Amino acid sequence: MLSNSLVELDRQHLIHPVAPYRAHEARGVTVISSGEGAYVRDAAGNQLLDGFAGLWCVNAGYGQLTIIEAINRQLQELQYATGYFHFGAETPIRLAARLAELAPGDLNRVYFTLGGSDAIDSTIRFIRYYFNALGKPEKKQFITLEQGYHGSSSTGSGLTALPLFHAGFDVPLAWQHRIPSPYPYRNPVGSDGPTIIAASLEALKSKVAELGGPEKVAAFYCEPIQGSGGVIVPPDGWVRAMRDLCAELGILFVADEVITGFGRTGPIFACEEEGIVPDMMTMAKGLTSGYLPMGAVMMRESIYSVIADASARSGMAVGHGFTYSGHPVSAAAGLAAIALYTEGGLMEQGRRSGETLIAGLKALEDHPLVGEARGRGMLAALEIVSNKDTKAKFDPSVKVGEKLFETAYANGLIVRAFGDGTLGFAPPLCCSQDDIALLLERTRKTLDDLL
Numbered sequence: 001m002l003s004n005s006l007v008e009l010d011r012q013h014l015i016h017p018v019a020p021y022r023a024h025e026a027r028g029v030t031v032i033s034s035g036e037g038a039y040v041r042d043a044a045g046n047q048l049l050d051g052f053a054g055l056w057c058v059n060a061g062y063g064q065l066t067i068i069e070a071i072n073r074q075l076q077e078l079q080y081a082t083g084y085f086h087f088g089a090e091t092p093i094r095l096a097a098r099l100a101e102l103a104p105g106d107l108n109r110v111y112f113t114l115g116g117s118d119a120i121d122s123t124i125r126f127i128r129y130y131f132n133a134l135g136k137p138e139k140k141q142f143i144t145l146e147q148g149y150h151g152s153s154s155t156g157s158g159l160t161a162l163p164l165f166h167a168g169f170d171v172p173l174a175w176q177h178r179i180p181s182p183y184p185y186r187n188p189v190g191s192d193g194p195t196i197i198a199a200s201l202e203a204l205k206s207k208v209a210e211l212g213g214p215e216k217v218a219a220f221y222c223e224p225i226q227g228s229g230g231v232i233v234p235p236d237g238w239v240r241a242m243r244d245l246c247a248e249l250g251i252l253f254v255a256d257e258v259i260t261g262f263g264r265t266g267p268i269f270a271c272e273e274e275g276i277v278p279d280m281m282t283m284a285k286g287l288t289s290g291y292l293p294m295g296a297v298m299m300r301e302s303i304y305s306v307i308a309d310a311s312a313r314s315g316m317a318v319g320h321g322f323t324y325s326g327h328p329v330s331a332a333a334g335l336a337a338i339a340l341y342t343e344g345g346l347m348e349q350g351r352r353s354g355e356t357l358i359a360g361l362k363a364l365e366d367h368p369l370v371g372e373a374r375g376r377g378m379l380a381a382l383e384i385v386s387n388k389d390t391k392a393k394f395d396p397s398v399k400v401g402e403k404l405f406e407t408a409y410a411n412g413l414i415v416r417a418f419g420d421g422t423l424g425f426a427p428p429l430c431c432s433q434d435d436i437a438l439l440l441e442r443t444r445k446t447l448d449d450l451l
């Protein structure tokens, strides 16, 4: 009864993020009402294994008492403090210092946002300010990857390459450009790692030349593993090679770790795997394990110095800020979540469970619907095809993604079904071996049910 009235209220009032509005009204919302560990319960009482950690964010799992208690403590003590002017609060200061300890190299400076989209938007503003301050106002072109996702703010949605986020929105694309993704399963140059790396390097060089040379280009952005584009894992060495080329060309390399950060792929940040130091890094999601909204931009000391010195010379503050930047309660959640990943052993557990997850998904490559299984750590995908030999996708009219999602749900599993049917997995790092075994069993049953 309660659930029915909620569905009706939702239908009438709530605009959902990234939803087909009319189809959603017709279907009705699925209300999630509680969570514990890797499982959630819906309003109808069904228990589901959350194979997608909410929206690849509840990295620590649901109901973690140390995070809840840290939030409660902070709420008892101080509910809000501005970071404007010369004010601050203890938890955001401590969180910034902890992030500086964990991030690679001299990524020492942290600007807090409310999530990933405004972190990306903030990088655009900081980068413009930086090059203007350096007396290079011509460096204004930005390059990203096809199939990249960098949020849906009014400007940053141009760095997102997925057409869905452009159609009808008049996204400012004149200064936002793309090069092909390093997508081994469907790369026209084949699946050989060194060949893909060489092709990406060539593509970036040509794009920079086409835009008028490095003096016109500000930055290249990428996710170390592309998430919303379908969990595209580049060949080993790709991230390092692209980072090195950016340094050689004199353009900034921005790593978007909104999904890949906080143990999702194994280490605290995926960049660590290739031993690189990006010029800027964005993060959100796992930062607070999704318990409260928070994101961050980290920048190298040298970039911060240019911005700080230019503002000092101008006699004006750096005019970029949000009321809730560095919210003390979100910061308390962040500190507690990070403590669980590091000292609490969750990263280690995620690494162990991730090996079982990837091996189990690889074993599903024998299934007639699975073209490829891929992933790293607790971030993975199954690419669904209608023909394994030709790698043909299902016709969109089949709505294979929707069918897979609904069937998985009926089997007690939440997965992400991308538009083309690719199934995404990002379970909480707290999953045990038994949880992963159950996830794999329910995934195979879902695929079998669809045959």
Ligand code: PLP
Pocket (backbone or CB within 6 Å): 114, 115, 116, 117, 118, 120, 149, 150, 151, 152, 223, 227, 228, 256, 257, 258, 259, 284, 285, 295
């Ligand atoms: N960047 C990446 C790589 C993301 O995956 C996302 C969201 O999924 C964003 C940015 C945007 O983050 P948010 O949804 O918190 O605004």
